[in-house]
Amino acid sequence: MCYSSFTGNSNKYSILCYPSEKIELSILKYRNPINSIENQINVLGLPLSVRKINEMKKFVTELLIKIDNLMSNY
16 A cells, blocks of 8 residues: 655655565656646565665665655756
8 A cells, every 4th residue: 555645745756665576667647636736656666685785775776866856846
């Protein structure tokens, strides 16, 4: 289950993580039909194996930096 508020800001970014064999990223956009607020949902599959932890940390860090840069433009 996932929840993201559609009140307040006009644009939102959400991250939904799940365990995965490899790093996967899907980006979905959802517009609330009631108030037209748009939410970008980053669905992120993360490997939980020790062998892949450094790769996963680097990927998540880069994704968060990109989201932070997008948010600072609003």
